[in-house]
Amino acid sequence: MRKVNSNGQAFETRREKDLLSHLISTSPKYKLWIAFLLLIILFGMFAYYRQVKYGLIVTGMRDFTSWGIYISNFVFLVAISLVGSLFSSILKLNKNEWAKPLIRVSEFIAVAAIICASIIIIIDMGRPDRFFYVITHFRIQSPIIWDVMIISTYLVISILLLYISIIPDIALCRDRLTEIPNWKKRFYRIMAINWVNHPKQVAILQKTSKILSVAVLPVAFAIHTVTSWLFATTWRPGWDSTNLGPYFVSGAFMAGAAIIVIAMYFIRNQLKLKSYITGSHFNNMGKLLVLLSLVYLYFNINEYLGPAFKMVGVEGEHITELFAGKYSLLYWFVQLGGLVFPIILLLFRKMRKPLPLLIISFFVILGAWVKRFLIVIPSLQHPYLPIQDVEESYLHYVPTWEEWAITLSSFAGLLLIVTILIKLFPVLPVQEKELVINTDINPLIIKNES
Amino acid sequence: MKVKRYLYPALKIFLLVGLIFGNNILVYGQDAMEDAKVAVSFSEENGIKAITAIAVDQTGMPIEELELYFYVKRTFSLLPIGDPFNSTNENGMLEIEFPNDLPGDDAKGNVTIVVKIKESDLYNDLTLETTKNWGIPISLDPLKEKRSLWASSANAPISLITGVSIMIFGIWFIICYIIFKLFKISRIRL
Numbered sequence: 001m002r003k004v005n006s007n008g009q010a011f012e013t014r015r016e017k018d019l020l021s022h023l024i025s026t027s028p029k030y031k032l033w034i035a036f037l038l039l040i041i042l043f044g045m046f047a048y049y050r051q052v053k054y055g056l057i058v059t060g061m062r063d064f065t066s067w068g069i070y071i072s073n074f075v076f077l078v079a080i081s082l083v084g085s086l087f088s089s090i091l092k093l094n095k096n097e098w099a100k101p102l103i104r105v106s107e108f109i110a111v112a113a114i115i116c117a118s119i120i121i122i123i124d125m126g127r128p129d130r131f132f133y134v135i136t137h138f139r140i141q142s143p144i145i146w147d148v149m150i151i152s153t154y155l156v157i158s159i160l161l162l163y164i165s166i167i168p169d170i171a172l173c174r175d176r177l178t179e180i181p182n183w184k185k186r187f188y189r190i191m192a193i194n195w196v197n198h199p200k201q202v203a204i205l206q207k208t209s210k211i212l213s214v215a216v217l218p219v220a221f222a223i224h225t226v227t228s229w230l231f232a233t234t235w236r237p238g239w240d241s242t243n244l245g246p247y248f249v250s251g252a253f254m255a256g257a258a259i260i261v262i263a264m265y266f267i268r269n270q271l272k273l274k275s276y277i278t279g280s281h282f283n284n285m286g287k288l289l290v291l292l293s294l295v296y297l298y299f300n301i302n303e304y305l306g307p308a309f310k311m312v313g314v315e316g317e318h319i320t321e322l323f324a325g326k327y328s329l330l331y332w333f334v335q336l337g338g339l340v341f342p343i344i345l346l347l348f349r350k351m352r353k354p355l356p357l358l359i360i361s362f363f364v365i366l367g368a369w370v371k372r373f374l375i376v377i378p379s380l381q382h383p384y385l386p387i388q389d390v391e392e393s394y395l396h397y398v399p400t401w402e403e404w405a406i407t408l409s410s411f412a413g414l415l416l417i418v419t420i421l422i423k424l425f426p427v428l429p430v431q432e433k434e435l436v437i438n439t440d441i442n443p444l445i446i447k448n449e450s
Numbered sequence: 451m452k453v454k455r456y457l458y459p460a461l462k463i464f465l466l467v468g469l470i471f472g473n474n475i476l477v478y479g480q481d482a483m484e485d486a487k488v489a490v491s492f493s494e495e496n497g498i499k500a501i502t503a504i505a506v507d508q509t510g511m512p513i514e515e516l517e518l519y520f521y522v523k524r525t526f527s528l529l530p531i532g533d534p535f536n537s538t539n540e541n542g543m544l545e546i547e548f549p550n551d552l553p554g555d556d557a558k559g560n561v562t563i564v565v566k567i568k569e570s571d572l573y574n575d576l577t578l579e580t581t582k583n584w585g586i587p588i589s590l591d592p593l594k595e596k597r598s599l600w601a602s603s604a605n606a607p608i609s610l611i612t613g614v615s616i617m618i619f620g621i622w623f624i625i626c627y628i629i630f631k632l633f634k635i636s637r638i639r640l
Contacts, residue, residue: 139603140611149614153621160628167635193636201635208631215624222617 009179016176019426022271024179030423037416044409047402048123056126058402064387065380065397070124072372073407076255077117077414078151078227079248079368083256084110084158085220088165089213098284101276101428105263106256107162108427112417114155116410121151123406143233146226154223157216163191164209169426171195187424224249231375237307237318238379247299254292255368261285261361263418265354267427276428279353286352289364293343300339318382327378330370338367484508486516486573490565492548492582499548499584503565505538507573512542516570520546523555523562523579554585561585 009024011017051058061068087106091099122128134148174188195201228248231239241247261282268277307315308323322331342360345351351360377397387395399407489504501520505513516538521528532546554561560583567576597605 137603140606140614141599141601141603146614149618153618153625156625157621160625164628164632193632194639195635196638196640198638198640201638204631204635208628211624212628215621219621 009177011176016172016430018273018276019428019430020173020176023173023423023426024177026423030419034416034419037412037419040412041409041416044406044412047405047409051123051402051406052128058400060398060400060403062394062397063390064383064394065377067124067376067380068397069373069399069403069407070120072369072376073410074117074120074124075227075248075372075375076369077113077120077410078224079252079255079372080259080414081110081113081117081154081158081256082220082224082249082252083113083260084161085216086253086256087260088161089217089220092213098281102260102264102281102285104162104165104425104427104429105267106260107158107165108418108421109256109259109263109414110158111155111162112414112421114151114158115417116414118151118155119413120406120410123410143226143229147230150219150223150226154219157212157219161212161216164205164212165429166425167192167195167205168197169430171197172430173426221249224252231379235384236379237315237382237384238375240315241303243299243302247296247303250292250296250299251368251371254289254296255365257285257289257292258361258364258368261289261357262365265358267422268354271422271427273428282354282357283349283352286346286357286360289357289361290343290346293339293346293364297339297343300335314382314384318378321378321382322374327374331374334367334371334374337363338371339364483570483572483574486513486567486570486576488518488565488567488576488578490563490578490580492580492584497550499550500545501532501548501563501565502543502545503538505542505544505567512540513538513573514540514542516542516567516573518544519566519568521564521566522552522585523564528564548584552585553588554583555588557587557589559583559585559587 009021011020047058059068059070083106087099087103092103122131125131134145139145170188171192174185174192177185177188225245225248228244232241232244264277264281264285268274304319304322308319310316311319321327342364345360346357351357381395381397484507487506487508489506491502491504493500493502503518503520505516505518507513518536518538519530520532520536521530523529529552531549536544536546538544548563552561560581563580563582563584565578565580567573569575595601595605597607599607599610
């Protein structure tokens with residue numbers, strides 16, 4: 001029986017109607033949300049204009065704290081982007097059927113986060129016009145070059161991963177959606193690359209999807225490990241550690257799982273998908289979050305126990321500052337509020353219901369961001385060589401409004417990209433069953449007839 | 451009351467006009483500054499290298515207590531040498547010692563020595579540059595440099611180049627293969 005929505009758009013099934021309706025109509029709430037995000041981005045652009053005009057002096061960064069919240073935010077965004085590989089690779093290859101509806105959301109977030117991370121790293125440059133010097137003065141010994149290479153690779157892989165999983169649904173949009181503007185029709189036609197559910201096409205797509213699922217994993221591990229090496233290869237207290245790679249990667253997966261919970265909560269409510277993203281998804285995500293948080297807690301203990309036991313020189317000063325000094329409030333908020341309490345709370349089934357899980361995930365995400373701040377800034381304020389005869393401003397770091405505006409606009413940018421992707425493509429796979437690759441089946445039968 | 455009402459604005463205007471005029475006089479005074487002539491000579495005795503500068507005015511009279519600044523040009527900025535403040539004596543003469551441990555710019559040990567007059571009340575700013583082979587000669591021959599992490603990019607360790615290249619080409623080969631497969635998908639028609 002054909003279903004028709006308020007725009008006069010006909011659908012074949014209830015599932016199609018539920019998952020494709022939001023692609024046709026645009027609510028005032030959606031427009032308001034986009035306008036709000038654009039406003040924040042514009043504000044960030046104004047702050048960046050000031051930074052380009054006057055230089056990095058408008059930031060709180062000085063000689064010692066030369067990496068501020070831009071780099072903390074960069075590490076955070078790279079961490080968030082790992083969520084794509086968690087769902088598209090780890091959970092998929094382990095045949096976790098429950099996680100399937102969340103794969104696409106995770107890929108949306110991964111693509112958006114890695115784009116924003118790439119932009120923020122250029123914003124951190126005092127002379128962005130010299131960005132191409134990275135290529136013209138290419139130096140393979142530099143961990144920064146490794147990072148540039150791996151970020152661009154991961155960006156391409158994330159886009160491919162998303163695109164490959166979405167092709168059949170784009171074709172469905174091309175065939176089904178009649179009540180959409182012409183540009184959108186043309187867009188779906190181009191993006192669908194002549195997809196007709198032909199068994200040969202299905203076979204190729206499934207094969208490439210498998211290859212990518214395997215290939216993305218080492219790249220995802222590499223991207224965050226290399227990011228950790230930017231710190232580990234710099235001689236500063238708190239960074240001089242062999243634990244940094246797994247510590248970063250495990251923290252990234254934890255933050256990624258938390259952001260998925262937040263995304264699925266809002267998507268489920270805004271797009272009215274309660275029968276597709278169910279309480280059991282939240283329950284499972286809660287369990288997954290506990291597991292990932294426990295792994296991260298283990299690496300946290302590893303990271304701090306050794307230096308805290310020895311308390312050697314500047315390393316000891318750094319630990320003291322974190323445990324009982326000026327950063328102690330933030331430090332204990334992160335360790336308790338963003339890690340230990342979520343683990344304990346999520347052990348109870350009641351806490352794995354949508355709303356409590358959403359609140360806990362917010363704390364995990366906030367903790368994850370502050371954690372990156374604590375990794376970057378206190379270490380920079382304790383160089384091994386003593387600080388002598390310097391300006392007072394070099395000794396402290398307080399981010400300026402320009403830095404906060406740019407950082408906020410990077411979050412707005414991430415949300416904007418995700419919102420646009422949700423508006424362009426179905427958030428869940430529309431075709432209920434896996435596409436069959438049996439060549440005996442007449443391709444015409446499974447073609448998306450309009 | 452009425453007097454106060456007009457007196458204060460009048461006083462303000464008077465002060466403002468005074469300030470503008472005063473400023474003009476100051477500017478006029480700056481215009482009247484003259485150029486100094488500085489002659490720089492170099493000497494070397496018992497391994498001690500010295501730079502001597504003699505400053506005279508337009509009439510040829512020595513300038514006393516003129517502050518001169520000495521620098522050596524480095525890659526990104528000027529390295530100050532001598533005391534923080536160096537003034538000429540009654541003969542307009544000033545001598546500073548050149549440090550023996552500065553690396554030169556090239557294999558001949560050439561360095562660029564810069565002498566400056568800056569922000570003087572009486573004389574215009576002046577910059578003199580002289581090249582002298584007083585630095586320690588440095589070898590920039592990349593062929594003689596050992597392959598290491600801290601070497602120039604041309605002399606990166608072979609193991610690093612090979613390792614990174616294999617990984618990057620490996621993953622980009624897969625990416626290209628997938629794009630090729632997408633192209634193949636687009637060619638299949640019913």
